[in-house]
Amino acid sequence: MKFVIQRDQLIKSVQDVMKAISSRTVIPILTGMKIEAKQHGITLTGSDSDISIESHIPAEEDGKVNVEQIEEGTIVLQAKYFPDIIRKLPEKTVEIESDENLKITIRSGKAEFNLNGQDAEEYPQLPMLQTDESFEIPTDLLKSLIKQTVFAISTMETRPILTGVNIKLADNKLSFTATDSHRLASREIPVKEANIEFQSIVVPGKSLNELNKILDDTEETVEISVTSNQILFRTKHLNFLSRLLDGNYPETSRLIPEQSKTTLHVKTKELLSTIDRASLLAKEERNNVVRLATKDDSNVEITSNSPEVGTVAEDVTIQSMEGEELKISFSSKYMIDALKAIEYDDVKVDFTGAMRPFIIRPAEDDSILQLILPVRTY
Numbered sequence: 001m002k003f004v005i006q007r008d009q010l011i012k013s014v015q016d017v018m019k020a021i022s023s024r025t026v027i028p029i030l031t032g033m034k035i036e037a038k039q040h041g042i043t044l045t046g047s048d049s050d051i052s053i054e055s056h057i058p059a060e061e062d063g064k065v066n067v068e069q070i071e072e073g074t075i076v077l078q079a080k081y082f083p084d085i086i087r088k089l090p091e092k093t094v095e096i097e098s099d100e101n102l103k104i105t106i107r108s109g110k111a112e113f114n115l116n117g118q119d120a121e122e123y124p125q126l127p128m129l130q131t132d133e134s135f136e137i138p139t140d141l142l143k144s145l146i147k148q149t150v151f152a153i154s155t156m157e158t159r160p161i162l163t164g165v166n167i168k169l170a171d172n173k174l175s176f177t178a179t180d181s182h183r184l185a186s187r188e189i190p191v192k193e194a195n196i197e198f199q200s201i202v203v204p205g206k207s208l209n210e211l212n213k214i215l216d217d218t219e220e221t222v223e224i225s226v227t228s229n230q231i232l233f234r235t236k237h238l239n240f241l242s243r244l245l246d247g248n249y250p251e252t253s254r255l256i257p258e259q260s261k262t263t264l265h266v267k268t269k270e271l272l273s274t275i276d277r278a279s280l281l282a283k284e285e286r287n288n289v290v291r292l293a294t295k296d297d298s299n300v301e302i303t304s305n306s307p308e309v310g311t312v313a314e315d316v317t318i319q320s321m322e323g324e325e326l327k328i329s330f331s332s333k334y335m336i337d338a339l340k341a342i343e344y345d346d347v348k349v350d351f352t353g354a355m356r357p358f359i360i361r362p363a364e365d366d367s368i369l370q371l372i373l374p375v376r377t378y
Contacts, residue, residue: 001096002037002073002095002098003068003095003096004069006067007091009057009066010057010086011086013042013056013237014083016053018033018046019053019213020048020210021033021047023080025048029118030047033082034046035075036073036074037067037070037072040059041056041066041067042056043056045126049124051206051207051241051242051243052242053239056238073098074120076117076120076122077115078116085115089109090110093108095108102116104116134195134196134226135193137174137222138218139215140217140218142222142233145187146165147212148176148341148342148368149177149178150165150178150208151337151341152184153178153180161248162179163205164205165203166178166202168200169196169198170198171197179252182331183338183370183373185341185371186369188367201226201244202244202247202249203242211242228244229244257356257357260351261353262321262323262324262350263322263349264294264318264348264351266318267317267319267347268342268345268347269345270316271316271347272340276336277312280304283309289304289375289377290303290332291303291328293327297318301314301316304332319346329374329376331372335360335372341370342370344362346362346364347363348360355374356374358371358372
């Protein structure tokens with residue numbers, strides 16, 4: 001195997017693929033990175049058996065040559081050293097060559113590295129997903145779906161199913177839902193021409209976080225395919241494969257209150273920064289609790305106190321309030337996370353009493369929903 005490649009292209013692909021490689025894997029060869037050279041380009045693969053990532057560098061694209069002098073072959077390289085070597089090479093191009101004894105030579109300018117490789121035959125075959133059943137959505141939309149939900153997953157392994165995001169596709173609507181049983185985040189979008197439906201799959205939150213880091217903010221589409229235990233996200237140069245979590249995701253729709261007793265309309269930024277300030281005194285062991293109390297039709301008061309530290313109180317101007325007066329306590333961290341996820345200037349907060357879950361939505365958009373359970377403070 002041999003090829004000469006543009007270093008910046010190689011660095012980008014290596015960084016993407018490294019996100020799937022773990023030094024803690026039980027299969028030793030998976031600590032390496034597989035490199036496959038074919039006439040049409042180079043493919044890098046990394047996997048930790050939960051996530052697998054393939055990144056393809058085409059030999060030529062849009063009239064620009066990325067890879068030349070290709071002699072076909074595959075090899076597995078030690079991922080621990082390879083990224084740092086590539087990053088620090090002196091020239092803009094890199095020549096990589098392997099011999100029949102699995103020895104790899106990396107040359108750039110006056111620098112030359114020799115590494116021991118491993119036989120690519122021993123590298124596990126990635127499952128090939130049939131892509132007849134798939135649907136497409138724009139990349140930037142997928143990124144915002146992930147961003148607006150994944151933060152609400154559980155980090156506790158006691159209920160593994162809650163460490164993932166529940167995804168449904170039915171009636172040409174795609175929904176993402178995440179909950180840790182104290183809060184819930186969901187968003188629904190319309191999908192055109194989906195020739196596939198699934199009622200409920202659960203993708204590990206870790207997988208979605210890694211995918212979100214790799215994807216560029218573009219309007220190009222991502223093709224998504226699902227089988228019984230895997231999901232594949234495919235872009236022009238990337239295949240991102242994740243296992244799905246086993247088990248039944250709880251029915252979350254019954255958590256969402258039908259009617260509300262108090263509704264506030266407020267500027268997202270003002271509410272966010274006030275709660276952020278109040279949380280400065282909210283002690284860790286008390287769940288970062290802050291308190292909201294309605295005052296009149298144009299103000300609510302946000303307070304927090306910590307006996308050893310002190311108290312804070314601040315009024316927030318609201319645009320309007322409908323319904324009953326209310327005092328409620330909640331985790332400032334949950335509220336801050338929820339408000340940050342909503343990318344709208346105005347929010348509507350619906351309360352159904354001091355001890356019932358409350359809902360935060362953009363004022364003009366019902367497709368994004370954040371739900372938070374209040375905290376008892378007595």
